[in-house]
Amino acid sequence: MTTGTTTMTKDSILKVERLSMKFGGLMAINDLSFEAKRGEITALIGPNGAGKTTVFNCITGFYKPTMGMITLSRDNGKEFLLERLRDFEINKVAGVSRTFQNIRLFSGLTVLENLLVAQHNVLMKASGFTILGLLGLPTYKNAAKAAIEKAQYWLEMADLVDRADDPAGDLSYGAQRRLEIARAMCTGPELLCLDEPAAGLNPKESLTLNTLLRAIRDQGTSLLLIEHDMSVVMEISDHVVVLEYGQKISDGTPDHVKNDPKVIAAYLGVEDDEVEEIEEKLDKGIIEEGTV
Amino acid sequence: MAYTTENNQSGLMAKAVKEGIFAGLIAFGMFLLFVGIETYQDINNQLVWRTRWGLLAVFVAVAAIGRFVTVGFIKPHLDSRKLAKAKSGVLEISDEKGFFRTHFLKIALVFLLCYPFLAMLIFGRQGSLKYVDNFGIQILIYVMLAWGLNIVVGLAGLLDLGYVAFYAVGAYSYALLSAHFGFSFWLLLPMAGILAGLWGIILGFPVLRLRGDYLAIVTLAFGEIIRLVLINWTDVTRGTFGISGIEKATFFGIWSFDAGAPNNFAKVWGLPTSSVYYKMFLFYIILALCMLTAYVTIRLRRMPIGRAWEALREDEIACRSLGINTVTTKLTAFATGAMFGGFAGSFFAARQGFVSPESFVFLESAVILAIVVLGGMGSLTGIAIAAVVMVGGTELLREMEFLKHVFGPDFTPELYRMLLFGLAMIIVMLFKPRGFVGTREPTAFLKERKAVSGSFTKEGHG
Numbered sequence: 001m002t003t004g005t006t007t008m009t010k011d012s013i014l015k016v017e018r019l020s021m022k023f024g025g026l027m028a029i030n031d032l033s034f035e036a037k038r039g040e041i042t043a044l045i046g047p048n049g050a051g052k053t054t055v056f057n058c059i060t061g062f063y064k065p066t067m068g069m070i071t072l073s074r075d076n077g078k079e080f081l082l083e084r085l086r087d088f089e090i091n092k093v094a095g096v097s098r099t100f101q102n103i104r105l106f107s108g109l110t111v112l113e114n115l116l117v118a119q120h121n122v123l124m125k126a127s128g129f130t131i132l133g134l135l136g137l138p139t140y141k142n143a144a145k146a147a148i149e150k151a152q153y154w155l156e157m158a159d160l161v162d163r164a165d166d167p168a169g170d171l172s173y174g175a176q177r178r179l180e181i182a183r184a185m186c187t188g189p190e191l192l193c194l195d196e197p198a199a200g201l202n203p204k205e206s207l208t209l210n211t212l213l214r215a216i217r218d219q220g221t222s223l224l225l226i227e228h229d230m231s232v233v234m235e236i237s238d239h240v241v242v243l244e245y246g247q248k249i250s251d252g253t254p255d256h257v258k259n260d261p262k263v264i265a266a267y268l269g270v271e272d273d274e275v276e277e278i279e280e281k282l283d284k285g286i287i288e289e290g291t292v
Numbered sequence: 293m294a295y296t297t298e299n300n301q302s303g304l305m306a307k308a309v310k311e312g313i314f315a316g317l318i319a320f321g322m323f324l325l326f327v328g329i330e331t332y333q334d335i336n337n338q339l340v341w342r343t344r345w346g347l348l349a350v351f352v353a354v355a356a357i358g359r360f361v362t363v364g365f366i367k368p369h370l371d372s373r374k375l376a377k378a379k380s381g382v383l384e385i386s387d388e389k390g391f392f393r394t395h396f397l398k399i400a401l402v403f404l405l406c407y408p409f410l411a412m413l414i415f416g417r418q419g420s421l422k423y424v425d426n427f428g429i430q431i432l433i434y435v436m437l438a439w440g441l442n443i444v445v446g447l448a449g450l451l452d453l454g455y456v457a458f459y460a461v462g463a464y465s466y467a468l469l470s471a472h473f474g475f476s477f478w479l480l481l482p483m484a485g486i487l488a489g490l491w492g493i494i495l496g497f498p499v500l501r502l503r504g505d506y507l508a509i510v511t512l513a514f515g516e517i518i519r520l521v522l523i524n525w526t527d528v529t530r531g532t533f534g535i536s537g538i539e540k541a542t543f544f545g546i547w548s549f550d551a552g553a554p555n556n557f558a559k560v561w562g563l564p565t566s567s568v569y570y571k572m573f574l575f576y577i578i579l580a581l582c583m584l585t586a587y588v589t590i591r592l593r594r595m596p597i598g599r600a601w602e603a604l605r606e607d608e609i610a611c612r613s614l615g616i617n618t619v620t621t622k623l624t625a626f627a628t629g630a631m632f633g634g635f636a637g638s639f640f641a642a643r644q645g646f647v648s649p650e651s652f653v654f655l656e657s658a659v660i661l662a663i664v665v666l667g668g669m670g671s672l673t674g675i676a677i678a679a680v681v682m683v684g685g686t687e688l689l690r691e692m693e694f695l696k697h698v699f700g701p702d703f704t705p706e707l708y709r710m711l712l713f714g715l716a717m718i719i720v721m722l723f724k725p726r727g728f729v730g731t732r733e734p735t736a737f738l739k740e741r742k743a744v745s746g747s748f749t750k751e752g753h754g
Binding site for chain 2: 060061062087088089090091092097098100104105106107108109110112113116117118119120121123124127129134140144148152155161164165166167168169170183184187
């Protein structure tokens with residue numbers, strides 16, 4: 001009994017059960033279930049139009065799913081049904097933060113201000129919902145100082161300290177991506193959802209991104225990411241879920257997924273009967289798994 | 293060398309002459325029918341026409357000579373100056389500012405504090421009335437209104453075309469409550485602000501889902517609704533007649549400015565009777581109210597709520613993903629902006645002694661919004677300058693008697709105030725598309741405070 005639990009030591013932070021999302025007549029997600037484990041990097045991959053971003057938007061509250069349940073369990077044991085929370089509560093109460101496929105920074109605010117806006121709820125409480133802060137009480141001053149320190153920490157992590165006082169819109173594309181991640185981390189999330197964090201990055205920037213994401217995981221924040229860049233996915237994720245046409249076609253470690261004939265078929269566009277053929281061969285042991 | 297410059301020179305002149313003639317031709321074509329021919333009714337009430345070749349010639353000549361001078365002299369001069377600057381290697385962007393610019397705010401504040409006394413010294417007791425009241429108080433009311441609207445439009449990026457409604461709420465709150473209950477100015481000032489703030493929230497609720505143009509239309513409608521209620525609810529507001537005989541503000545109840553009162557300010561201090569003391573007193577009240585508005589705005593910008601407003605202007609979706617409740621954030625912006633509108637409104641009622649729906653037409657909203665946009669959205673200094681230019685400028689037009697000698701005795705310059713207002717706006721927007729002060733001061737910094745260029749900030753989508 002106890003020997004089999006080695007893989008079960010990590011409990012799940014996010015559980016998606018029978019999730020469906022319909023846009024008019026279009027079934028964007030069809031009966032999808034998967035789990036993301038605490039302290040792991042889970043990647044959600046799939047060809048264009050597979051419904052990855054829709055899943056993301058359901059988890060982060062930008063869409064209300066047609067059916068299904070999304071459960072988030074926090075470190076302290078509290079569980080939240082994300083589909084029932086209001087959009088901003090998903091971050092504030094449930095501790096899920098996200099980044100966007102097309103970067104959404106506050107471009108007219110400085111880099112530091114972007115990180116301070118992310119600490120809105122903490123500062124709001126410290127300032128007594130503005131009233132105590134207007135009177136200049138020390139509680140708010142201390143909280144503001146702590147907020148700047150926290151921002152500084154994440155600036156260092158994202159290698160942006162030198163640009164702290166520049167407008168966010170002035171940063172290069174790669175730096176903007178890192179800033180968006182740093183900003184999401186400043187809200188103190190337990191689950192960080194990244195929508196294509198490596199899109200548009202050059203190989204060198206991609207590498208620094210990997211280091212940043214690993215560092216975030218090692219600090220105890222779980223990650224869920226959508227990615228096209230296989231080098232990023234295979235390199236850093238602990239667990240990969242593959243979607244096609246709104247359905248899960250594979251789920252497992254990167255190595256398992258890489259060699260799954262269904263995944264290969266989905267990505268390379270093999271005919272359906274050919275997939276069956278390969279599967280048959282696999283079953284009969286004519287070809288070995290991993291060579292396809 | 294000498295040859296080439298001479299050659300250049302003659303080439304330039306030829307080009308200038310050519311462009312001048314061309315501009316003249318275009319002007320001729322454009323104005324031939326508008327200016328060259330005039331229609332009028334003769335004695336028999338028939339429509340006939342006559343020509344005005346002289347005037348047409350003036351128009352054409354102005355266009356041709358203007359173009360000739362621009363191409364031939366002004367442009368080469370500017371170009372050579374630019375070239376010289378580029379050669380000298382000094383970048384135009386330098387942090388060196390003159391004494392006046394670095395201490396601009398202090399100088400402006402000291403000037404404002406002395407302004408009524410200066411006016412009295414220069415123009416005498418009665419002569420200063422015009423300068424303290426028409427220029428001083430009038431401009432400061434608009435400064436305060438524009439600063440209040442700036443919170444909604446400039447910081448939170450919510451386009452509000454019905455701001456004057458809150459001004460009206462403030463003014464009528466004071467007028468009605470003081471008439472019915474006899475409350476004093478100092479009690480009603482905060483009450484008017486709170487009531488206007490409440491109306492801000494009432495307006496805020498239905499428009500929360502709206503953005504951009506839709507929000508603008510609904511706020512415009514709200515402004516009109518308030519005005520029409522004021523006109524038609526005659527039992528309470530006395531309709532278009534307005535409410536007159538509104539009680540004056542007192543010096544915190546110690547001295548009154550009513551001529552008949554025993555504790556009249558002038559009598560107590562043994563000064564000759566004049567209404568100028570009341571105006572001066574009002575000037576300092578509105579100055580203090582403006583300072584309060586500025587102080588609160590500056591403090592709020594450094595608070596989480598102020599940052600959330602600006603973040604809302606930049607990207608609402610990102611705000612929600614960071615756990616910011618955009619509903620309450622928008623409502624607080626509406627309420628805070630409306631509250632200052634309410635303060636200004638109650639002050640307006642106390643100053644005029646009379647309120648009627650006439651004072652709260654859409655044009656007022658448009659003027660206040662124009663001041664905010666012209667000054668540079670979000671910038672207090674820019675907005676104050678814009679208010680001085682726009683409101684002061686239109687007041688100045690009334691003074692320009694000499695224009696009558698130019699355009700004839702029927703000419704009333706005030707009638708052209710809106711035309712000039714629009715013209716001035718177009719000119720400013722051509723040269724300073726982001727308003728007088730286009731940069732944004734960051735609210736926090738790590739190493740140095742660098743102004744954020746206007747090209748990065750957004751106007752908001754609603």
